Amino acid sequence: MLPSAGLLLTSLLSAGFLPRETSTWRWTLPAGVSAPPIPADNPMTTVKIELGRRLFYDADLSANGTMSCATCHEQKHAFADGNRTHPGVTDESGRRNVPGLANVAWFTPLNFADPAATTLETQAATPVFGAHPVEMGMAGREAEIGKRLGRDSCYQTMFARAFPENSGRIDFPNVARALASFERTLISYGNAWDRQQLAPNAQAGSALFARDCAACHSGANFTDLSMHRLGPADPALPDQGLFEKTGIDADRGKFRTPSLRNVALTGPWWHDGSARTLDEAVAKHGLTHDAAEAKQLIAFLTALSDTEFTQRQSLAMPEEACGKRL
Ligand code: HEC
Numbered sequence: 001m002l003p004s005a006g007l008l009l010t011s012l013l014s015a016g017f018l019p020r021e022t023s024t025w026r027w028t029l030p031a032g033v034s035a036p037p038i039p040a041d042n043p044m045t046t047v048k049i050e051l052g053r054r055l056f057y058d059a060d061l062s063a064n065g066t067m068s069c070a071t072c073h074e075q076k077h078a079f080a081d082g083n084r085t086h087p088g089v090t091d092e093s094g095r096r097n098v099p100g101l102a103n104v105a106w107f108t109p110l111n112f113a114d115p116a117a118t119t120l121e122t123q124a125a126t127p128v129f130g131a132h133p134v135e136m137g138m139a140g141r142e143a144e145i146g147k148r149l150g151r152d153s154c155y156q157t158m159f160a161r162a163f164p165e166n167s168g169r170i171d172f173p174n175v176a177r178a179l180a181s182f183e184r185t186l187i188s189y190g191n192a193w194d195r196q197q198l199a200p201n202a203q204a205g206s207a208l209f210a211r212d213c214a215a216c217h218s219g220a221n222f223t224d225l226s227m228h229r230l231g232p233a234d235p236a237l238p239d240q241g242l243f244e245k246t247g248i249d250a251d252r253g254k255f256r257t258p259s260l261r262n263v264a265l266t267g268p269w270w271h272d273g274s275a276r277t278l279d280e281a282v283a284k285h286g287l288t289h290d291a292a293e294a295k296q297l298i299a300f301l302t303a304l305s306d307t308e309f310t311q312r313q314s315l316a317m318p319e320e321a322c323g324k325r326l
């Protein structure tokens with residue numbers, strides 16, 4: 001039996017015979033790092049990534065047009081922001097510290113304590129529509145996003161090229177898909193540790209790190225992606241972490257181990273931004289190190305910064321779209 005035209009097209013597409021403008025993205029990864037999982041309904045294409053990049057920097061995704069993803073996730077801070085917490089569009093103060101976004105393509109679950117945020121596509125709804133806290137403030141105004149973006153003829157073109165499967169529909173699910181595709185290109189594997197160029201002090205720190213830290217800060221991204229409580233549970237604290245999602249007493253105060261890539265650039269630290277220095281961030285774990293050891297650990301953590309990542313042009317605010325300056 002002959003395959004239908006649609007099936008034939010689908011199999012040609014999946015075999016890599018893609019029209020030039022939806023050409024697939026090629027992963028450039030160091031040896032030993034495999035490509036991250038990609039949802040079947042959101043393949044990586046260069047046009048979609050370009051659209052996601054523009055959207056990431058577009059304040060039209062917020063209620064009053066003042067706040068984009070990049071307002072809180074700044075490239076120079078490895079996509080964190082340097083503040084303890086960051087207020088949303090209504091000035092309601094943030095609850096949690098803004099994490100960096102290096103290598104988020106490999107992370108699940110996302111966020112500090114949210115087992116349901118399993119994909120970047122799902123996560124994107126939190127800042128845009130979330131109410132606790134309000135960040136971009138678009139709760140109840142989902143349709144307006146499509147309307148706003150649809151007024152721009154360049155967005156019409158970009159959505160059409162990125163989403164031929166649904167005629168370039170301009171709506172939040174497609175916005176989230178494009179954002180997620182761009183976020184999967186926030187790839188950072190170029191620090192001194194990756195290049196095996198640690199200075200002696202940092203080298204000594206890496207041995208201490210392997211002994212005392214790598215049980216939780218494990219693997220290529222220095223996180224086991226699991227939730228831990230580092231001190232005694234305290235029901236009086238304003239942020240109960242995982243407990244807020246599960247209601248299970250044993251989950252009080254549990255947070256996902258943060259990645260330590262670029263950690264020297266993402267401070268202040270901890271879920272509430274309460275650690276003002278890296279020293280404090282380490283000391284708060286309650287592990288004991290003498291002054292020399294603490295210094296070596298900090299030297300190691302500082303060596304995890306990837307300056308190429310914070311300057312990579314393809315991740316910066318785009319200067320143009322559809323051949324016109326933005
Ligand atoms: C007002 C500041 C703010 C804005 C705007 C914002 N974020 Fe965030 N982002 C945060 C905070 C705070 C967290 C941690 C939330 C938590 O753990 O509960 C976070 C977490 C994340 C994470 C999870 C990272 C990880 O390691 O698990 C991703 C991905 C992310 N944001 C993407 C985005 C995208 C995409 C946008 C735009 C649609 C955006 N953010 C807008 C503050 C912000």
Ligand code: HEC
Nearest residue numbers: 212213216228255256257258269270271281282285287297
């Ligand atoms: C039992 C698991 C565990 C061990 C062991 C551990 N950590 Fe952590 N680490 C965490 C968790 C969980 C957090 C998040 C705490 C929070 O935000 O409440 C964290 C946070 C951090 C932070 C702050 C990161 C940020 O972006 O805010 C740094 C830095 C850090 N750890 C370094 C270390 C070092 C260095 C060691 C070894 C001396 C170590 N950790 C040992 C689980 C662990």
